[in-house]
Amino acid sequence: MTITLPDRRNHAFDPDVHVAEEALRGQLPEGQWRYVAPRPMWAAQRLSLRSGPDVRGSQVTEALAGEPLQLLWENAEGWAHVRTLHDRYLGWARMTELVHQPPQGESLRVTALRGHAFAGPKVSQPVLAELAYGARVFRTGGEVVEEGRRRWQPVELPDGRGAWVQEVVLAPPKEADPVAFALRFLEAPYLWGGRSAWGLDCSGLTQTVYAACGHDLPRDADQQQQVLTPVETPLPGDLAFFPGHVGLMIDARRMIHANATHMSVTIETLGEGDYGARLQASCTGFGRWPG
Template sequence: MSLDRRLTPATDRIALASLRGILDRPDYTPGTPARLAVPLADLLNAPDGRRDRQVNFGADATVIDRDGDWTFVQMGLDGYCGWLRDAALTRDLPPLTHRVTAPATHVYPGPDMKQHQMHALSIGARLAVEGIEAGFARLATGGYVPLPHIADRPATDPVAVAELLIGTPYLWGGNSDWGIDCSGLVQAALSGCDIPCPGDSDLQRAAFPEVTDIRRGDLLFWPGHVALALSPDLMIHATAWKMAVILEPIAEAIARIDAAGDGPFLGAHRPR
């Protein structure tokens, strides 16, 4: 049976127990819960392989297999599967209460912005907040984050979330303020509003119904590319053309992409 590798929680040796009878493997596992404990990590197609996507701090995962220092996981956000260094994961899972809503923020050793920061977190990072002190959130995992940079409830407008990332450098497979690609931008925008969204543009196109008109929040597709409509005439996207997240008139983008031989425009789809 042929299954999409990106969404199939199985290696050649072992598969998630839910695939028993569907996928033939020497062994099966119920999986072990884990969570990303570093600010950002590449999710690879093989141990020490190519980056498929990235995952942010606090992202939940199910551990399926190990290979030396590498761990094969399925991510809870979108079901994407791949390899992470085991040292990037923790099995300590305090309840997640907040998310980073600013493009990026710093984690400090105490509730004081003049202290040396410990590390930075990107938009979409999930946090376990256990208290509030002097305008900072105290994290169960250690450190303090400024309260204006986080929220305990989802945003309501994916376009507004995407606009926070205007100017972010383009990065193939990127999913953070330090670098993002077209499907990563769309996923960050939708997941920031608790709208389930796959990680790659072809999966995103398949996930949402096609529409004949274009409204704010619609997804616009080309082969291997996706943008988010701000209006019937304007869109935002992470593009290798400018190596950044930019605004571009939709008609101009259609004409430019067609002229470059990267078309045709495949239409608009509307997230539910």
């Protein structure tokens, strides 16, 4: 009998060394599998998750600072096979990039697309960390410092270092409209496997935009197409799918997408110009959030 193996993007098993996560017991070919239970970890910083335990491995996704992870197993060279909890996506990171427990203060969510944590309450202070929308820092018992018209919040970074961020970086987000939020990423650089405004790929953009609207999408374009409801005529905020690619519709013809053609987030009109014509010809359909 042929056994269909689970998707290795989301299910942790390695047939070369016969190790697998406990949840796959009974779902893999017979053999001397060593099953492991995941352990909680957190990203110490914005970090690349790679396709294998090698600095030359391609980036498959990112974990943002303070995001919860699961550690499946580690190797003798200090690499950890981990899973991002928000979308259950797997990759490899250095153990030194993880923390066993974040600071105990109140978790504060970064709402700016990009930001910095500083060594002191002043913009001329050294930068300690790059922050991105969705990252987490942690409130300390210190007082807010006012400097000019700026208000500086003392925080702890996920790795335990003390830092300062301006309150505007942590301002409560407005109710998100997918098109308006996506347009804020216009001209952000394209980065394979990226999912922040420091650099993101096509499905990283759509996943981030939908998350801001309260909708959890899987990581990759084909996975996103599987969970959305197919529609013939797109409305603003629907997703457009292509082989290995996805974009978000602004209206019936215009689409915003992170792409390697321009190496940035751009707007295309389907059917207009050479690139738009190629996109329209290769479109495999549109998808809408159920309900």
